[in-house]
Amino acid sequence: MKRFAIVFVMLACVAAGGLFPAGAAADGEIKLVGVISAIDIAGQDAASATVTLKDNKTDAAVTVVVTDDLTLDKFKDHRIVVGDEIRLKYESKDGKNLSRYFRKTAGC
Amino acid sequence: MKRKWSATLASTLLALLVALPGASLAAEPAPEAKKSTFDWLTIGGDYRFRADSLNGKMPTFFNFFDPSYQAFLGGGPAPSPTAGADVKNETLYTNRFGLNLKAKASQNVSASARLVMFKTFGSQDDSAVSGLRSASGTIQPFFADRVGVFDGTTGHIPADGKVFVDYAYVTINNIFDQPIWFSVGRRPSTGGIPSHLRQNNEKPGNAGIPALLVDYAFDGATLGYAPDIEALPGAYAKLCYGRAFENGFTLDSGNGLRDTDMIGVSLVPYDTDRLYMNLQWNRGMNIFNSPVIKSNTVFGNTQPSVDLGDIDWFGLTLLSTMKKVGPGTLNIFGSGALDKTHPNGKTVILSNGFDTGAGLMFTGRSESTTGWAAHIGGRYDITATRTKIGAEYNHGSKNWISFVPAGDDIWTSKLGARGNVYEIYLIQELNEKAVSSHIAKTFLRVGYQYYDFTHTGSNNWVGAPVKMSELVNAANAQMLVPVEKATDFYATVEVKF
Numbered sequence: 001m002k003r004f005a006i007v008f009v010m011l012a013c014v015a016a017g018g019l020f021p022a023g024a025a026a027d028g029e030i031k032l033v034g035v036i037s038a039i040d041i042a043g044q045d046a047a048s049a050t051v052t053l054k055d056n057k058t059d060a061a062v063t064v065v066v067t068d069d070l071t072l073d074k075f076k077d078h079r080i081v082v083g084d085e086i087r088l089k090y091e092s093k094d095g096k097n098l099s100r101y102f103r104k105t106a107g108c
Numbered sequence: 109m110k111r112k113w114s115a116t117l118a119s120t121l122l123a124l125l126v127a128l129p130g131a132s133l134a135a136e137p138a139p140e141a142k143k144s145t146f147d148w149l150t151i152g153g154d155y156r157f158r159a160d161s162l163n164g165k166m167p168t169f170f171n172f173f174d175p176s177y178q179a180f181l182g183g184g185p186a187p188s189p190t191a192g193a194d195v196k197n198e199t200l201y202t203n204r205f206g207l208n209l210k211a212k213a214s215q216n217v218s219a220s221a222r223l224v225m226f227k228t229f230g231s232q233d234d235s236a237v238s239g240l241r242s243a244s245g246t247i248q249p250f251f252a253d254r255v256g257v258f259d260g261t262t263g264h265i266p267a268d269g270k271v272f273v274d275y276a277y278v279t280i281n282n283i284f285d286q287p288i289w290f291s292v293g294r295r296p297s298t299g300g301i302p303s304h305l306r307q308n309n310e311k312p313g314n315a316g317i318p319a320l321l322v323d324y325a326f327d328g329a330t331l332g333y334a335p336d337i338e339a340l341p342g343a344y345a346k347l348c349y350g351r352a353f354e355n356g357f358t359l360d361s362g363n364g365l366r367d368t369d370m371i372g373v374s375l376v377p378y379d380t381d382r383l384y385m386n387l388q389w390n391r392g393m394n395i396f397n398s399p400v401i402k403s404n405t406v407f408g409n410t411q412p413s414v415d416l417g418d419i420d421w422f423g424l425t426l427l428s429t430m431k432k433v434g435p436g437t438l439n440i441f442g443s444g445a446l447d448k449t450h451p452n453g454k455t456v457i458l459s460n461g462f463d464t465g466a467g468l469m470f471t472g473r474s475e476s477t478t479g480w481a482a483h484i485g486g487r488y489d490i491t492a493t494r495t496k497i498g499a500e501y502n503h504g505s506k507n508w509i510s511f512v513p514a515g516d517d518i519w520t521s522k523l524g525a526r527g528n529v530y531e532i533y534l535i536q537e538l539n540e541k542a543v544s545s546h547i548a549k550t551f552l553r554v555g556y557q558y559y560d561f562t563h564t565g566s567n568n569w570v571g572a573p574v575k576m577s578e579l580v581n582a583a584n585a586q587m588l589v590p591v592e593k594a595t596d597f598y599a600t601v602e603v604k605f
Contacts, residue, residue, distance in 0.1 A: 033282055056215050070341060070380055073431075078546035079310075083147065087287055089336070106287045106314050106334035106344060 031089050032062065033105060036082050041075055049075050053086055064090045064097040071102045080104060152545055153207040156602045160200040160518050164594040168192040169579040172587045173248065173406055187582055195240060200518065201229035202266040206274065216281045222274040224263040234267040237518055238405055240589050247405045248589045251520035252568035253513035256403030260324040260352060264298060264514035274325060287334040295350065297326045298514045301384065302427050302441035305487045306498055307516065308535050308551055314344055318388050318425045320443040320483050320523050323512035326350030326370070342379025348372040353396050353412055366394040366415055384427040392419045392511060395468060397456045397570050416468035417451040419509065440486040447479045447509050456570055466571035469507060479507030483523060494537035502529050509569045519559060519594045524567035528560045544605040551602055559594040
C-alpha cells in the first residue's frame with residue numbers, strides 16, 4: 001500500500017500541474033520556455049553567443065545574448081543544439097536581452 | 109586457440125594503427141548540429157562488435173552439487189573437494205545493436221525507447237557467459253548475475269538474436285510551468301555515471317543513476333525537480349521508484365511472496381563540467397532469492413520462492429572534467445557506497461525440502477550486515493588525435509552487495525565484486541566527419557580487466573560470503589563455482605549514430 005501511495009503522489013503532482021497556473025516571474029526578469037531556432041557563436045574562443053528561441057506559449061521569436069562560460073561550452077561541444085528546449089530567464093538592458101539562466105528543460 | 113585470439117587482437121590493433129594517421133590530423137569541427145530529420149522525432153543508435161579473451165582461476169572448493177557432497181548430506185562419508193583449476197574462454201565474440209527513438213508528442217510530453225539486440229557469435233542463448241560447461245553440456249554458473257538473462261539484465265548480457273525493449277518511457281515536463289518532470293515506464297536505469305567514460309558515451313542527463321549502486325533495467329517512475337539556485341548550478345533532485353518482481357494474482361491470504369520494489373532519492377546539488385556531485389539513498393524491499401530465469405544451467409528454470417528482507421544503500425559520486433590539461437581534457441571520478449541489510453530471517457529451501465540455511469547475506473544465524481565499496485578512476489582525452497586513455501579501480505568489501513547485474517562486463521558486473529578490480533583501456537576515435545547527428549562517432553577500444561576476488565558471492569545476496577582461503581572447509585560448500593582471479597582482454601569496434 002505504501003508503494004502504491006508513492007506512485008499515487010507522483011501522479012497527483014502531475015495532475016495538479018495541469019490544473020494550476022504558473023507563478024509570476026521576478027521583477028525585471030522575464031521567464032520563458034522555448035525551442036532554439038538559431039545559435040550564433042563567433043568562434044571556438046568566443047565570449048558570447050546570440051541565440052534565438054521560439055517561445056512555446058506565444059510562438060514569438062526571442063533573441064538573447066549568452067555570456068556564461070558553462071552554457072558557451074555546451075554550445076561549442078554540441079551539448080546544446082538547435083531544436084533543444086530551453087528554460088530561459090533574461091532581462092532587457094541597453095536594448096539587448098541578456099540571458100540570466102539558460103538550461104535545457106529538466107526531464108529524461 | 110591462442111592463435112585465434114591473437115589474430116583478433118592483432119586485427120584490432122592494426123585497425124587502430126590504420127586509424128591513427130588520420131586521427132593525428134587536427135580534429136575537424138562537427139557539422140552544424142542537426143537535431144533530427146523531423147523536428148519531433150530523433151533517431152539514433154549504436155552497433156558494437158566485441159571480442160573477449162577470458163582466463164580465470166578456480167580455487168579448490170566443496171561443490172554442493174557434487175555426488176560425494178550430496179551423499180555426505182545424506183549421512184555418507186566425508187566428501188572430496190573439487191580440485192582448483194584454471195578456466196578459460198580464449199575467444200568470445202558478441203554483436204550488439206541498439207536503436208534509439210525519441211518522439212516529442214506535444215509541447216511538454218515526449219516518449220523515448222531503445223530497442224536492442226545483444227548476441228553471442230555462434231549461439232542462440234546466454235550459455236557462453238553463464239558458467240563452466242562440462243563435456244556433457246551441463247553448465248555450473250560462476251556468478252549469480254550471469255546464471256541467465258532475467259528482467260533486469262535483458263539486452264545487457266550477450267544472449268540470442270532477439271530484439272528487446274531496453275527502455276520505453278514517457279516524460280511530462282514543465283509541470284506547473286516549473287522545472288518539474290514526471291517520467292514513467294521501463295527506465296534508462298543502466299550505464300550510469302561514471303561508467304559512461306569507459307563506454308565512450310555522452311554523460312547521462314537528469315535520467316542518470318550512480319553506476320556503483322544501480323545498473324538494472326527497472327520498470328518504474330521518477331518525479332524530479334531542478335530548482336534555479338545561483339549558488340548550486342545544475343542542481344536537481346529526484347524521487348525514483350522501480351519494480352523488480354511482480355508477484356501477480358494470489359489468494360487473499362497471499363502466497364508467501366510479495367512484489368519486490370525499490371525506491372530511491374537522488375540529490376544532485378552541483379552539475380557542471382568542473383564538478384558533478386550525486387548523493388543517493390535507495391531501499392530495496394522484499395528482495396527475492398532468485399529472479400525468473402529460463403536457464404539451462406544446473407539450477408534449471410528459476411523463480412522467486414522466498415522474500416529475504418530489505419536492503420538500504422547510500423552513495424556519493426563525484427565527477428570532474430578539466431579542459432586544457434596539457435594537450436587534452438582530464439576526466440576524474442570517485443564513488444563510494446554503503447549497503448545495510450535487514451534480513452527477515454527466512455532462508456532458501458530447495459524443491460526437495462532441504463533448508464540451505466542461506467538468507468539475505470547470511471548463512472545459519474540471521475544477522476544484518478554492512479558492506480562498502482569504492483570506485484575511482486579517470487580518462488584523459490587527447491584532443492588532437494581523438495585518443496582516450498582510461499584507468500579504473502574498484503573495491504568491494506566482504507559484505508558488499510549492489511544492484512548492478514546489468515553491468516557491461518563478461519565475467520560478472522565488476523562494480524559488484526567482492527575484492528579488487530583493475531581496468532585500463534584505450535579508445536581511438538576515427539577522424540570521420542559526423543553525418544547522422546552531432547554525437548555520431550566511430551571508435552575502436554581495447555582494454556584489460558583484472559579481478560582479484562577476496563570473498564565468494566559477488567553480486568549475490570543469498571548466503572554469507574566466504575573468504576577464498578576458507579573454501580577448503582566442507583562446511584563452506586558452494587552452489588556457484590567460485591572464481592579467485594579473472595582476466596579479460598577485450599577489443600571492440602563501435603559506431604554511434
